[in-house]
Amino acid sequence: MAHFICLGLVSHCTFGSVGNSEEEKLVILQNLIFFNNNQTIPVGTNLRSYDNQADDNLNQFSLTSPSPTSFNISIQSSTYIHWETGTYRINPPNQVLGISTTSSERSHAEAKTHTPFTVPLDLPADDLYGKSYPFLATAIVSNITEFNSTMETGASFLYSNTRTTNMPLGVVAIANVSWEEIYIQMNVTRTPDTKLVTILLPQGSKTITPKCKIPIKNGRSGNIEILFSLSGLFQDRTVSGTPIRFLDSLPIGTDPVVISKVSNVNLYNILQQNLHAEDITFSFPGCFPGVER
Numbered sequence: 001m002a003h004f005i006c007l008g009l010v011s012h013c014t015f016g017s018v019g020n021s022e023e024e025k026l027v028i029l030q031n032l033i034f035f036n037n038n039q040t041i042p043v044g045t046n047l048r049s050y051d052n053q054a055d056d057n058l059n060q061f062s063l064t065s066p067s068p069t070s071f072n073i074s075i076q077s078s079t080y081i082h083w084e085t086g087t088y089r090i091n092p093p094n095q096v097l098g099i100s101t102t103s104s105e106r107s108h109a110e111a112k113t114h115t116p117f118t119v120p121l122d123l124p125a126d127d128l129y130g131k132s133y134p135f136l137a138t139a140i141v142s143n144i145t146e147f148n149s150t151m152e153t154g155a156s157f158l159y160s161n162t163r164t165t166n167m168p169l170g171v172v173a174i175a176n177v178s179w180e181e182i183y184i185q186m187n188v189t190r191t192p193d194t195k196l197v198t199i200l201l202p203q204g205s206k207t208i209t210p211k212c213k214i215p216i217k218n219g220r221s222g223n224i225e226i227l228f229s230l231s232g233l234f235q236d237r238t239v240s241g242t243p244i245r246f247l248d249s250l251p252i253g254t255d256p257v258v259i260s261k262v263s264n265v266n267l268y269n270i271l272q273q274n275l276h277a278e279d280i281t282f283s284f285p286g287c288f289p290g291v292e293r
Contacts, residue, residue: 040128040166043216044223045135047086047159047177049144052231054154059145061231065247072189075145075230082180083161084203086136088224089120089173090216092129118209120173128168135224136177137161145230152285172214175226177282178205188250195255199271202261206276212287225285232281233274246270 051061059075123130139161149158182201187194214224237244249267250257259267275281 039169041169041216041218041220042164042166043220044164045086045162045226046149046223047136047162047226047228048149048151048156049159049228049230050151050153050156051145051229052235056147056155058147058155058157058230063231063235063247065236065245066243069190069248071247073231073234074187074189076185076187077143077145078185079144079183080140080142081144081182082140083136083159084138084178084180084205085134086162086175086177086226087132087134088165088167088175089132090129090167090170091119091121091173092168092170093215093217118173129170132176133165133167135162135165135175137163151225151227167216169218170216172210172216172224174210175208175224175284176205177208177226179203188247190247193255195250195257197250197257197259200258200260201268201271201275204272204275206282208282208284209278210284211279214284227283227285229281229283233271235274235280237274237277237280239273244270244273246274 049058051058052063053061059077060073062070062072064070121129125131136159141159141161144157144159146157147155149156179201180203182199182204184197184199184201186197186199188197208226234246236246236248246267249270251264257264257267259271261268
């Protein structure tokens with residue numbers, strides 16, 4: 001069967017005979033990716049801490065646990081995150097995966113050759129779409145509640161240890177962030193009582209999945225945004241109908257409270273669940289019509 005293949009991003013079209021075997025479709029995909037592989041552009045990243053309140057005080061916010069019981073939280077300046085690394089995986093843009101055939105054949109071909117953009121392609125590590133692209137340098141960052149930037153919802157803390165990386169044209173498949181340690185000291189007030197809470201979270205990592213396409217393309221107007229929600233780490237959640245409440249579970253009559261993998265383990269486990277839950281603590285910003293991420 002004769003097919004006409006044309007790349008959307010390069011001026012290159014070929015005619016040929018292409019069968020319907022899975023192997024030949026894979027060859028098509030690999031060839032299309034190859035022609036796009038020589039194009040890379042520099043892209044930066046904004047990694048931000050923020051809270052749930054539209055004010056300039058990132059170190060102070062309120063949460064209910066459970067509603068209407070209110071807790072006031074004040075993050076201390078001794079708080080820090082020891083970042084290890086952060087990387088992206090990039091998938092090819094949709095344009096380079098198109099095959100001009102009949103509509104039914106085209107639909108079948110796409111289903112077999114186009115991995116969803118949030119699933120990294122299984123390619124060799126030396127291929128541009130098989131590599132990981134670093135955007136975060138190893139650093140101990142303190143004062144993470146300092147107001148030094150703004151975002152759509154108000155004040156934020158913009159981390160300075162991000163870097164610009166040359167990446168191939170396409171879309172962000174996933175981001176991975178890892179840390180050596182997260183150390184948080186905070187005062188938690190449930191009127192009239194206030195207690196000092198110290199949290200020690202050891203080495204860990206999180207995979208962050210986009211909820212819409214984040215394009216890597218010529219003429220991109222801004223950096224990629226990744227958010228770290230301080231309030232999200234402590235907020236109530238419900239999983240399979242079961243409430244998970246960190247603040248309400250803080251021991252009554254105990255001050256100070258130390259939370260680590262060997263102390264107050266029930267609270268430590270809640271924080272680990274919140275840290276790794278989808279779009280609770282780490283996330284890409286939401287998508288809006290006409291807004292490029």
